[in-house]
Amino acid sequence: MAVINYIMSLGASVMMPIIFLIFGIALGLGIGKSLKSGLSVGVGFVGLSVMTQLLADNLGPAVNSMVKIYHLHLHTLDIGWPAASTVAFGTEVGAIIIPLGLLINIIMLVTKTTKTLNIDLWNYWHFAFVGSIVSIATKSFWWGDFAAIVTFSVTLVGADRSQKKVEKFYGKDLEGISIPQAFCVTFIPFAWAINWIIERIPG
Known part of the structure; x- marks a missing residue:
């Protein structure tokens, strides 16, 4: 520490x-x-x-x-x-978020719980920010790390689930590419819900 x-x-x-x-x-x-x-x-x-x-x-x-x-x-x-x-990068959680995130990513790839390799290191600040807020609120570095890990993991799963949609929309330019940014992934449930409603509107 x-x-x-x-x-x-x-x-x-x-x-x-x-x-x-x-x-x-x-x-x-x-x-x-x-x-x-x-x-x-x-x-x-x-x-x-x-x-x-x-x-x-x-x-x-x-x-x-x-x-x-x-x-x-x-x-x-x-x-x-x-x-x-x-x-976010200036906190205790932010200081270790890049190696921690890469470690979690590798573990998830090995265990086949994700297909996404998140190499957008700059936007790891999203996970650091969430972890930092939790760390400050709970006064616990470890709870902050846990929150960052959960956010990172959920983001990877969301990136996997939305990858085909991203590829279909953008075409071959983004073939095999997912978007593993926490900010983007948070919109996925709302997008699914709105699409579900729109697709069921008669006419």
Whole structure:
């Protein structure tokens, strides 16, 4: 835990490049390309932080003025996924979500509980975010990990179940490709329900 806390204390802009560097080397990408990829991720995080701060600094006063003029009762500024992803990767759960997710993915592939290999490492922040929220709410790192694992597993199953639909809609360009992002998979039950209703409307 001390190691995780130390890595996390470095910040997402330092922590994530290190993780990507290690995985790049482990996957045989080579030191040069791995280092370049890691640095690109780090620069991206710095850019996200700068843009988020600029938005908050510039939009904040405008929003506050609008609230006063129209007598609204708004207390929260939604700055979208950039801030959420930065926060997610900057937590204890976020520090281990990539190796943890890949491990769970491999186990599910070996046990044939999924056919999807999720290599979209950036969007692992979805799982880290859920795990981080649970970890903060329960004050338990392990419950946060459990929540992240459940979210990851359900997302893979959802990606499997929707793969044929994705392939049919997009054609050969996405043949054999699934969409294992938690944000996308959450819409699947609603899509199925709405399609079921529409298909049964007479005429």
